[in-house]
Structure formats: structure tokens, C-alpha cells
Amino acid sequence: VQLQASGGGLVQTGDSLRLSCAASGRTFITYGMGWFRQAPGKEREFVAAIKWIDSSTYYADSMKGRFTISRDNAKNTVYLQMNSLKPEDTAIYYCAASSDGTFYVSYSNSRRYHYWGQGTLVTVSS
Numbered sequence: 001v002q003l004q005a006s007g008g009g010l011v012q013t014g015d016s017l018r019l020s021c022a023a024s025g026r027t028f029i030t031y032g033m034g035w036f037r038q039a040p041g042k043e044r045e046f047v048a049a050i051k052w053i054d055s056s057t058y059y060a061d062s063m064k065g066r067f068t069i070s071r072d073n074a075k076n077t078v079y080l081q082m083n084s085l086k087p088e089d090t091a092i093y094y095c096a097a098s099s100d101g102t103f104y105v106s107y108s109n110s111r112r113y114h115y116w117g118q119g120t121l122v123t124v125s126s
Helices: none
Strands: 002-006 009-012 017-024 032-038 045-051 057-059 067-072 077-082 091-098 120-125
Touching: 002 091, 017 032, 017 091, 017 120, 032 077, 045 067, 045 077, 057 067, 077 091
Parallel strands: 009 120
Antiparallel strands: 002 017, 017 077, 032 045, 032 091, 045 057, 067 077, 091 120
């Protein structure tokens, strides 16, 4: 499974941005996908996830209401719509896919994801 993240860039506080993660290869072995982010000097943190079978979505508390994860089956692509961006949202955003059918039990645990994209940088200026 190969993942290609895109859509990052430099925006201002309050702006919106949509990230994309295009999946290719043996995507049929995956059960869902998540977004994580890592800010400079900080540990990687969970952002959002989506489960394929019923499109259930999961969010980190701090992102609820501002970020939305969605999917386009025809394009094998997952999106992360980010609204009302803040400087503290500045980070490299990574998409990841899980081949674990129960990943949603601990969806925020990065070790439940087995395939990772290269990351896309989001910079929010104040």
C-alpha cells in the first residue's frame, strides 16, 4: 500500500485548507485510515481517522468541530478538511492506513497503522 499526502501550504490564522491522501496498491487489505501530525520538537499526535466498513469517523478532542475527515471511494482518496486554522496547527501532517480490522478500538495509537505517507507541511502564520 502506498500513500501520497498533498495539499499542505502556508496559510494565515483563520484560513481553511484541505489535505488529500491518495492510496494505491493493495488497498483492499486496509480497514481504515488516519491523519497524524508532528510539530517541531513535539511528538506525533493523532488528528482524525475513518473506518472503511461504515465510514465511522474519529477525532482528537482538540480538532472536533474544526477538522473533518472524509473519503472518496472512487478515487481511493481520503481528505482532511481543516477550518479555522491556528498557529498551533502548524505541523507536518501524515496519513496512515491500517491493515488491522480492529484498529478503531484504539484509533489514536499510531502503532495500529502500518502504512504511512511521506507527510505534507502545513504552516499557519499569525
